[in-house]
Amino acid sequence: MSERTAAPAASTGPAAGPRRGPMGGGGPMGMGAPAEKASHFGPSARRLLGRLERERLAVVLVAVLGAASVASTVIGPKLLGDATNIVFAGFIGRQFAHLPAGTTRAEVISGLEHQGNGQMADLLRHMDFTPGQGIDFTSLAHLLMWVLLLYVISAFFSWAQGWIMNGVVARTTFALRQDVEAKIHRLPLSYFDRMPRGELLSRVTNDIDNVQQSLQQTMSQLLQSLLTVIGVLAFMFWTSWLLAIIALVTVPLTIVVTQQIAKRSQKQFVAQWRHTGQLNAQIEEAFSGHALVKVFGRHREVEARFAAKNDELFDASFGAQFVSGIIMPAMMFIGNLVYVVIAVVGGLLITSGSLSLGSVQAFIQYSRQFTQPLTQLGSMANLLQSGVASAERVFRVLGAEEQEPDDADAEPLRTVIGRFAFENVAFSYSPEVPLITSLNLVAEPGQTVAIVGPTGAGKTTLVNLMMRFYDPDSGRITLDGVDTRRLRRQELRDAMGMVLQDTWLFAGTIRENIAYGRPDATEEEILDAARAAYVDRFVHSLPDGYDTMLEDEGANVSAGEKQLLTIARAFLSRPSVLILDEATSSVDTRTEVLVQQAMSALRAGRTSFVIAHRLSTIRDADLILVMEHGDIVEQGTHASLLEAGGAYARLYQAQFAGAVVDEV
Template sequence: MAGPARFLAGQGVGEKSADFAGSTRRLLGRLRPQRAILTVAGLLAVVNVGLNVAGPRLLGHATDLVLSGVFSRNVPAGTSQQDAVAALRASGHGTQADLLSSLHITPGTGMDFDAIGRVLLWVAVLYLVAGAAGVIQARMTTRAIQRAVSELRTDVQHKLARLPARYFDGQPRGEVLSRVTNDIDNLGQTLQQSIAQLVVSILSITGVLSMMFWISWELALVAVVTVPVSVIVATRVGKLAQPQFVAQWRLTGRLNAHIEEMYTGHNLVRAFGRQEESAQIFREYNEQLYAASWRAQSISGLMQPAMMFIGNVNYVLVAVIGALRVASGSLSIGDVQAFIQYSRQFSQPMTQLASMANLLQSGIASAERVFELLDVDEQTPDPVRPAVVVAPRGRVAFEHVGFRYKPDKPLIDDLSLVAEPGHTIAIVGPTGAGKTTLINLLLRFYDVTSGRITLDGVDIATMSRDGLRAQIGMVLQDTWLFGGTIAENIAYGSAGATQEQVVAAAKAAHVDRFVRTLPAGYDTVLDDEGTGVSAGEKQLITIARAFLVEPLILVLDEATSSVDTRTEVLIQQAMSTLRAGRTAFVIAHRLSTIRDADTILVMEDGAIVEQGDHESLLDVGGAYARLYRSQFAEAVAEI
């Protein structure tokens, strides 16, 4: 299938809502802290609706006064109303007689303009007060909703900080961003546009229906007959539309994830000539999103015209039956006029509720995605009374450590090693051997599956994560800079660092030499991509950041991979100074950079297959020697 046929087929995107009712209750529960403001807003809504409902009744009374004045002027003075009615019946004008009998006239007089004026003045006052109450109610509702959405954003932000690294490893960043931005924005818009209108519509239906039964229960029953039909239509359309809204926002997240990936790796995409493939994937995702959105809006769009049709049928029935009741003298023209207005007021909120259906369903679909994020299992909480290393020295011990990303696929099994204080431990091995995983376990980005890791004899699982990581400085192969000055980037991990300390760390990491060449020096502003500095210079800035922290334990994951050979020599000298007296873990592929390490660990398939210093491992002629010779052969080939 292709084109529209493929769109209509759905491509498996018509998932059902996970729990529409439960998500709605949970969403309303988010408004509970704002109940004081919402209660006042609800009272103002009652005032607004009550006064608006009273308006047509007063206008109907004014109509009766005008009509009574017309008849009073045409009936001779001294003639009673009963005599005038009897005379009309005798002359064969039964309809006019019935109409006259329903009025209160004073023969020989005209219109009572004072009474009519008083009624119209009351109507004007009612509508002015109702309008003021409506404005204040809308402002209070807006404030309450925006506070609730703000608190939701805060909760999501805190949730992201408590999620384990495992979650982010398994989720596209664009998908997470879509939940945090698009879905919360859509949810806020839904609450803003629907909550107040929903309350007003329900109050309007209740108030109008009461007035209709007060005026004529027979006509009220005619109007009420259409309610079950409206409910059935709304329910059927809603059930059909909701899965499409769920699909719409799921596909929005997938499309955002693809866009984020392609723009993050824009240069790489162009370098490998994959623009057309990327554009083709975008088109496919975009077409699927178009199809889901088209179905959702098309189905939910049926609601409003259907409700309008039902409302028009109701209006015709009320007008015809009301005219017959006036002709029979059972109702006055003013009552029928008021009833017709109430009939319109009755169908209007019903139509509004129907028109809000697609908005509500879209908002609940977004709410489900946000709540799904909030319900993700968090990382193991820190102990209530975390252990503290009293006299930190930097001794790290892995004791029979086992770890696996997936339960059925072990990665590290029964690994033991000891890093003595002040020693440099180099970790080498092929890609996927578990080198970076070892560091992630040390930093508790992941928790061990079995065994334990200790810092100066204290199990790191009994320490707080902040307390543990405060002892560790880390420089990664992938540099990370944020939007800000170079000085702010260097001082990122050292709150309260002075300018002199920043400059000293920059000099130690050989950052100062190129910063001085920039027009604004340390005040040069970088964006989050580090535009304006080279990849090697970004690496140097992150190394300066580690210098400034002065950690007890230093972790270097290919920290010199982005610098030239001359700079690498300078960095190695600086690292030797930085490592003095500190325990250091160095992950390296270029074995020439770790020749002076106290201990070199060779890892394969999550296990340490060799360990020793550079010379002893070469003498053994094992895995390390093979790696070293292969790199030497590559260097000779390059020359």
């Protein structure tokens, strides 16, 4: 089967709407993409996190490793505080080396009180020292070795957590790409008629990549930061409830500041990715139609449109990054203020004897560990906002309305005879603009039915209905007496072959492109199809013959040669019903005669529908339908329609009448 996937490009109905070409503004380069609404961060974020459900065991393991890593980290400051106490106790003990041996700690404190040095006595009251004894280096070494071991363990658990989390994110986005790919194949043709190609490509490539990067950079760190906040908070309250309450002031302040900034940045991120998709659409169309832009001298207008959209993208990107970038400095400012307050209050607690020097030192470390994850959460806000904005755009593709599924009890398509019938068929691309109102048509098996008419008459729409790219609004279309809606789409299309005016070749060799409709075809069958379509004539002039790799969309062969390759593809598929949409429009006159002969042989015994603009190619058609405004206004043979002198005769005379030369 040939050119099935290209059928949307030939759709005449919707093409008049969104696809208006390089300067129309509605196609990929234009501004036809629907306007983005304000993002709902919460639901989109929950839906994105919900996709991690299939990785729940790995996520649980990540949480366990994260908790172990955090536990190892938060114990460290407590041990370092104890080490500070050992050093300070040794220093204090050496200050009383002049006292008689055997003097106790209680006697030293009592003596200080009697001397009126109560502040020093309070300082030493919570300190474990031995008068005259210096630093206990053995105990100090043991504590420092434990601290080193804990930090090594923490680093290992953190690395393992990140390694597993990266795998979780990679598999999640892999599944997301698969879901989008599968979804695209379930979407109706009307969706692609509305959605500019560049915008769709941006959603399934750039946006998914951004989701992956955002998850990779935030998920592991987010979990680590949350666990760190919990663990550090517990040790802070254990050390000093008063200092802990002071430190907790940062939490509501951080939340308020982050929320206020995030509200302003989210709209900017949504706009950023919307403009990215629209700019990609402009670039895709401008590059695809580069020759046309040059021919009509519209490059300056294209450049101006690009510059305008690029400026909009710059403004949105700058605004998003600037606004979200305020979070980090704001968090650091709040953290520094709290650090100063803790240092001052902690010093007062030391002098009053309420806390030891080591405990205050540990608490200051905890306060840093407490504000650092809060600062990290703030710095991750812009990544989260950007990732969720991209995820929302991808979810809109996944949430798009799908084409109606095939009937569960669909009838199997047996041997196709080829009788097509339209019974009171009505169809329109838009309810406000009727196209086909009441179409009745019967194509008998083996007949060649030609469809002619002016542009926009509904010729290609007729083909789209036969292929079930669209279903009729009312009436029915039958194949061998069976309503096509009762057949599985793929079985219906497998029985049909199509050659379009707009050729489409895929990356691969010439042999692979001919065999696209029948991958299991033998070498001899491929060569027979190539000879029948006169492909064999030019293939041998190519460097590698049938193994020649086709460049971008077949750029290394001519338009006529591409047309012959698509015809060979149809020959090889040997369909029961053949559809030719101006299939010889790109070949020269001499080749056209040869191809017409080959086509006649191909059509023999098959029901064929031929859409033609050159009426000379359909003179031998069994039935010619003349369409205007979606209705069949005339039908008959070539001779009978000419004799009737109606619409067909006028079309024929317009093509073949000689030029009128005014006499002077």
